[in-house]
Amino acid sequence: MTTAEQRTGEGRQRRRRVDAERNVHALLESAKAVFARSGVDAPAREITDAAGLGVGTLYRHFPRRADLILGVLQHEIDACADAALAMRSDEAPYAALRAWVEQYVELVATKRGLAGALHSADPAFEGLHDRVTERLEPAAAALLADAHAAGEITGDVSARELLYAVGLLCQPVPAADFGLAENRRMVEVFVGGLRSG
Amino acid sequence: MTTAEQRTGEGRQRRRRVDAERNVHALLESAKAVFARSGVDAPAREITDAAGLGVGTLYRHFPRRADLILGVLQHEIDACADAALAMRSDEAPYAALRAWVEQYVELVATKRGLAGALHSADPAFEGLHDRVTERLEPAAAALLADAHAAGEITGDVSARELLYAVGLLCQPVPAADFGLAENRRMVEVFVGGLRSG
Amino acid sequence: MTTAEQRTGEGRQRRRRVDAERNVHALLESAKAVFARSGVDAPAREITDAAGLGVGTLYRHFPRRADLILGVLQHEIDACADAALAMRSDEAPYAALRAWVEQYVELVATKRGLAGALHSADPAFEGLHDRVTERLEPAAAALLADAHAAGEITGDVSARELLYAVGLLCQPVPAADFGLAENRRMVEVFVGGLRSG
Amino acid sequence: MTTAEQRTGEGRQRRRRVDAERNVHALLESAKAVFARSGVDAPAREITDAAGLGVGTLYRHFPRRADLILGVLQHEIDACADAALAMRSDEAPYAALRAWVEQYVELVATKRGLAGALHSADPAFEGLHDRVTERLEPAAAALLADAHAAGEITGDVSARELLYAVGLLCQPVPAADFGLAENRRMVEVFVGGLRSG
DNA sequence: CATGAATGAGGCTTCATTCAT
DNA sequence: AATGAATGAAGCCTCATTCAT
Structure with missing residues (x-):
């Protein structure tokens, strides 16, 4: 039981982390593309829109440009x-x-x-x-x-x-x-x- | 009379032309200095202030950057x-x-x-x-x-x-x-x- | 069996209730401290971080500020x-x-x-x-x-x-x-x- | 002539200054009213809208709150x-x-x-x-x-x-x-x- | 022609709140 | 029940550009 619960716990945490990582990855990919197109000063929106995420998510993971x-x-x-x-x-x-x-x-x-x-x-x-x-x-x-x-x-x-x-x-x-x-x-x-x- | 008026007109025009040229020159000098210091994307104000002129004057002579x-x-x-x-x-x-x-x-x-x-x-x-x-x-x-x-x-x-x-x-x-x-x-x-x- | 199940259920519930109370208490203590330091409009994160809990927990117990x-x-x-x-x-x-x-x-x-x-x-x-x-x-x-x-x-x-x-x-x-x-x-x-x- | 020109010059400057002062006054009045209603942290827009002016004007005359x-x-x-x-x-x-x-x-x-x-x-x-x-x-x-x-x-x-x-x-x-x-x-x-x- | 006040779009950033896990 | 990642509205502020004087 305890073992199972712990596993569930771990599973949950890992899942969340996996999702977040997916987003981080999406942001990096999107940023790479946008940087290549519009330069590194491109508006944050351009990057988040391309990644299908909110601006807040960008700022969570990458507070500064x-x-x-x-x-x-x-x-x-x-x-x-x-x-x-x-x-x-x-x-x-x-x-x-x-x-x-x-x-x-x-x-x-x-x-x-x-x-x-x-x-x-x-x-x-x-x-x-x-x-x-x-x-x-x-x-x-x-x-x-x-x-x-x-x-x-x-x-x-x-x-x-x-x-x-x-x-x-x-x-x-x-x-x-x-x-x-x-x-x-x-x-x-x-x-x-x-x-x- | 006519001659006098024309002269006045010419005088003014010439004056203006001379003044305008002075301004254009001042703007170019100022821009050169500011460009060297802050880059070509420097705020227009920085350039006009240094030239002692108004922004409007800048835009009259150089509509686009x-x-x-x-x-x-x-x-x-x-x-x-x-x-x-x-x-x-x-x-x-x-x-x-x-x-x-x-x-x-x-x-x-x-x-x-x-x-x-x-x-x-x-x-x-x-x-x-x-x-x-x-x-x-x-x-x-x-x-x-x-x-x-x-x-x-x-x-x-x-x-x-x-x-x-x-x-x-x-x-x-x-x-x-x-x-x-x-x-x-x-x-x-x-x-x-x-x-x- | 029924009894055992109920007991398990009760046990869990009691456990949760106890944990929840501990959390409520931690949040109140943390809030008191943060209020004293940063005022009652302090960001929710400041409070939850100090309590070592997630923001969701704060909102569950105290929906409005x-x-x-x-x-x-x-x-x-x-x-x-x-x-x-x-x-x-x-x-x-x-x-x-x-x-x-x-x-x-x-x-x-x-x-x-x-x-x-x-x-x-x-x-x-x-x-x-x-x-x-x-x-x-x-x-x-x-x-x-x-x-x-x-x-x-x-x-x-x-x-x-x-x-x-x-x-x-x-x-x-x-x-x-x-x-x-x-x-x-x-x-x-x-x-x-x-x-x- | 010289005198007349100077007067014109002064008149113009004064006129502009008068308009600007009117705006400054409008902003102060508006701010006083808004401050009274919503406090001194009221959004800038609330003040400028009430004064019928753009936000830029507010920031020109009062850079900081x-x-x-x-x-x-x-x-x-x-x-x-x-x-x-x-x-x-x-x-x-x-x-x-x-x-x-x-x-x-x-x-x-x-x-x-x-x-x-x-x-x-x-x-x-x-x-x-x-x-x-x-x-x-x-x-x-x-x-x-x-x-x-x-x-x-x-x-x-x-x-x-x-x-x-x-x-x-x-x-x-x-x-x-x-x-x-x-x-x-x-x-x-x-x-x-x-x-x- | 010159002026510079006014404009407001545009980008940044924070944070309350929701919600999938 | 707990979590914290995601969201996006909301406010801030800057500056290029216009236009009345």
Whole structure:
């Protein structure tokens, strides 16, 4: 009996948590889409309507806008950082750097406006910068160091500079037909420039 | 009598025209300063207050925000385009390209947010893109062509790509201590990348 | 079997009743504390969090805010009314009146905002006024009548007036450093004024 | 000509200022009425609708709620303070004190909820407290000192305490049929209490 | 032409209350 | 009976834009 009751209790709690998680997920998905379309400053309503939820729900789970942005990026930032490890052992230093930057481009370029958020001075975005600093910067630094050690690149571009420069190059300019393809090409040129630093 | 009246009329008109021009100038100067400080989306009041004029005056001369931005950039865009000519004859092709890009960086980097405006899909900014296309693109194209002909660069980066890529690299990222100095360094790396395209 | 089932049923019911009472008690205690700190309009969450319960539980037991306020005050109102009886026989009339008012001050002054609720025109607070009328007013009236009969006070201040006047004097004015000590002193002056009415 | 132009200029400015002043006045009148009916926390819309103006106009002239409250009270506070002077010379000390308090009651009692604002700890209301401190407190202090000197009152109730105590006694309690008449009577009792302090 | 007061749409955010589990 | 996630109305405030003077 006691066991059964406890199970029921657990079941209930888990169920609620599952529903809430579904909503959180829906909000993140919706936010990702809306961010890509209208930028990270899009009205909250646009996001909640797309998710089929009330604004209150958004504010419950993501009190500040930065929390939502961070929520959208978190996993991808971590995955990207982890990927660097694999690439270091799989490829020659400069090739690994190139390959990893390509992956980083996917992360940043496919989210219109996130690059913008990344650049905000608003203290609310601290978490975002921290995450980048903690996870992405060491990854980039390691790849740069490898390539340096192998004599494949010169100059003194830091990991931080690389990340933000590539982030900037990944913003689309719709009015000038400057899109993802152009972003990629420009990043390639930039990475090429590291060799002749 | 008639003559006198006409003179009076003319005098007034001329006076007004002169006054109006003074105001337009004051607004452009003020806008340039405010854009640099608070970005191109700064409240209209910030600009008119700094110019010591009323908001109505701003709207009379620059009905849409894009008109004001274009007004601010116009002269500098033209000057920058004209400078290319001088550089072509004065320096070796790649050196000329580098030097001109440096000048272009001054144009874009010193106006926080203008780069952003340059990238907006808002149809209101058409005029801006047109100006860039008409004046800057030919200048950049000529310099690129020279360098290509001299075998100093390879690859197929277009003038338009060069302009927008450099424009993107010129945005500051205050939260990451990524400022004008970094902008310049990153542009250098990018231009270096043109050689190894 | 039947008996066993009934017993189980009763057991559960009793258990629930006991738990529910515990919750009601926890909510009243928490509400008392929160009312004292943040006033009677404090967010429901503040109360439930402090009680370690869900908001739903609060609404089950106290559907309207007034129900909660009444719940908090009920016992104290009754105790205060009962105290009047003891005081009447223990002390000289005016002294008894003073002593009782002091006790009433404790009731009202230590619950920031309750005085305010007491004064609301909101029909939801009817119950509160009723309780005051039914329990406190007769007590105050008796003490006033005694003092009158003894010739220790004059004037025609009614029991109701006394109660509400003292209630008003018991509100703190934080911005003016006007707190409980001042409340007490002002009430003393007021009660002194009854003599010279 | 120059003179005529300047006059026109002045006329225009004055005209605009006059219109704006009319609006400011309308807002203050409306606010006074709304404050009296719904308290000083009434929605901004209620005030602007009653004044026939847009919310923006309210915020232009009274950016913070406290500014509006202060605007409503300012003149009356000053007038009340000035009246004290006349009373000191016209009447016997205690009589003057009584008369002045009666006038103060008119100031506070006829504005439901202003008393509440007077008591807020919100830093936005500093201006209000300051005004009371600067204007009303000296007036009350002088009257109290006179009465003390004349031996007509005893005790050590300060000017500040008098002001806030009377302010508190002037709040109506609609649900208990405790209105302006009762406010006045209770204040009388309180002032009577100063004699027997 | 210049002015700046007025407008009000639009976005943000909080919190009382409901209700599925 | 308890829970707390979800809801959305309601109020706040800003600012682009208009328009009477």
